Amino acid sequence: MRSVAPRTPSIKPSGKRYYPTPALEKGLDILELFASTPEGMTVSEVARRLNRTMSEIFRMLLCLEQRGYLAQSGAKDRYHLTLRLFRMGQEHPPTKRMVVEAMPIMHRVAYETRQSCHLGVLDGGHVVIIAQVDSPESTGFYVKVGSKVDLMHASTGHVILAHQDEDARERAIQEWAIETKKKKPADLGDHLDKIRQRGYERRASYEVTGVVNISFPVLNSQGNAVAGLTVPYVKRIEDTIGVQEIVNALRLASREISVAIGAVLESEPVQQEPKHRTAKAKK
DSSP: OOOOOOOOOOOOSSOOOOOOHHHHHHHHHHHHHHHHHOOOOOOHHHHHHHHOOOOHEEEEHHHHHTTTTTEEOSSSSSEEESSSSHHHHHHHHHHHHHHHHHHHHHHHHHHHHOOEEEEEEETEEEEEEEEEESSSSSSOOOTTOOOOGGGGGGGGHHHHHHTTOHHHHHHHHHHHHHHHHHOTTHHHHHHHHHHHHTEEEEESSSSSTTTTTEEEEEEOOSSSSEEEEEEEEOOOTOOOOOHHHHHHHHHHHHHHHHHHTOOOOOOOOOOOOOOOHHHHHHO
């Protein structure tokens, strides 16, 4: 076995008593390395980058894979980060704070639009609904809290993906592909570009006929989407509130929730739906 000099920890507490914890530091070094390498790495690449032996890196990677922090590629030759760290962040009090901040705003949206609305976040290859408010009307459609929807069948998921940085987006798509054993839709990139340009998603439900999902992103302080706010719009015969009013209400609500959790947003003029769509909706 070749002789390898111990790797100096990348960060040491300044001005505080320091107790070395080699195994923990090694694991954190690996996670930090993968976080900066979205294309993934082989065992030998990790060992070389961290100046460690192949055997010790293999044991660490195996442990991190078993705990769900890393996953292997389809060819079993490379490792990459999963979204477990992201999900842990979602379980942290800031997520609970987001729900607390969002609920009164969501109640207002439901009252103004006469439709239900829900808040969803990414969880592996799915979107999980973490908050929901019913329509004040006696009829309507809603998605219950705790529901899980395939990421590729969820407008909420698409609007989140469209408003994340490239690395986070690709990790989410890769985890979806691993979980579902499916290939990424060929038109997904173009679809997400259109959502990003428009600022929100509006399309017929992937799973329920007659429902049009309108979704806006909820952004964090870095400007990346951490959630999606959605109204599953159902047109009633006597409705006087149309798609444009719902779009306006959701645009305002998503911005208010984003600001409440730390986003800094520039003022944005209210955009109108294309006239031919509005006219068609009124027929």
